[in-house]
Amino acid sequence: MRLRRFVVLVGAIILLVVGLASWRLLLGNDLAIRTIEVEGGERIQAETVLDIFPVKVGDNLWQVNVGQARLSLLKATPWLRDVQVVKAYPDRLRVILEERRPFVVLELAAHRSVWIDAEGYLLEPARSTEVYQPRLRGLSVAETPQGQKVTDEASLQALRDLFAFDGTFLEQFEDVQFNGSDVTLTSRAGFQVFLKNFSVKGDLSLLKRVLDVVEGSDYRYFDLRYNQLIVKPR
Incomplete structure (x- = not known):
């Protein structure tokens, strides 16, 4: 009985010490x-x-x-x-x-241009001196817990593939339009290129080989959306 009382007393003392220490930590300096x-x-x-x-x-x-x-x-x-x-x-x-790192300038509704990062998050408005070709249009955004973001992951991956492609190849285009799963590139020479957003990387490789051989301005468009190359002469 005495041993039990002693154990209970020691336990109570320990609880008191812990409680006082916790109180000191929580409320003290x-x-x-x-x-x-x-x-x-x-x-x-x-x-x-x-x-x-x-x-x-x-x-x-x-x-x-x-x-x-x-x-x-x-x-x-x-x-x-x-x-x-x-x-x-x-x-x-x-x-x-x-x-986050700025990636490209995206044109939204009413010609509002904003920087986005490689994950598609909107960062800040782009100054007029920062807006460069090609224009990037047609990507929709939505609110997320971490801010506004491009919602179409397939098109976002296509955008990354476009800007990761060979050197300065993309500089010959003045406009990139996203429309659902379709991607339309309009060149400064006046021809257009139609791609699918899920096959941009491979399609660009084929397109580059074609344009190394033919003069793009002789054609209205190059269509690579149907597992083959379709061309339309002027």
């Missing part, structure tokens, strides 16, 4: 954040991050919800691809940024 370090930002300045970050110097590090803090930053600016929030006890919080 022992774990007050003294430094918030922002790493990895190039376009986004550390001062900007600290302004929109929900956690501030002086907050209790123990109480910081890193998941909520991360999501708040991702929702605050489209330029962030990912964020890590790391507690560095006893008094530091690290915020590690992964920024």
Whole structure:
């Protein structure tokens, strides 16, 4: 009986000590954040991050919800691809940024031009000096938890394939129009090329070989949508 009382007493003391320690951690200043370090930002300045970050110097590090803090930053600016929030006890919080990279300028409705990244997220309006040929049109966007984004993944992959293709080949075209699964390229020489968005890479290779042999301006169009090359002379 005495042993049991002793065990109960020791257990109560341990619980009391743990409770007092937890209370001290939660309400005391022992774990007050003294430094918030922002790493990895190039376009986004550390001062900007600290302004929109929900956690501030002086907050209790123990109480910081890193998941909520991360999501708040991702929702605050489209330029962030990912964020890590790391507690560095006893008094530091690290915020590690992964920024999105501008990829191409996309023309939306009403001739509004915006930068998108390679994943299709809209970043910021493009200045007139940044809008270059070819014009990219016809891609629709929708709201997502991380901002507005191009919704058609097949067409987005086709866009990546277009700009990854051989050297300066794409420079001879002034307009790229997406319409469902069809992609239409209009050249400066006046001919058009019709492709399917799921076969752009292979079709461009064939088209380049053809244009190395024939003069594109002698034709109205080259159609590669039907597993064969169809040409229309002028």
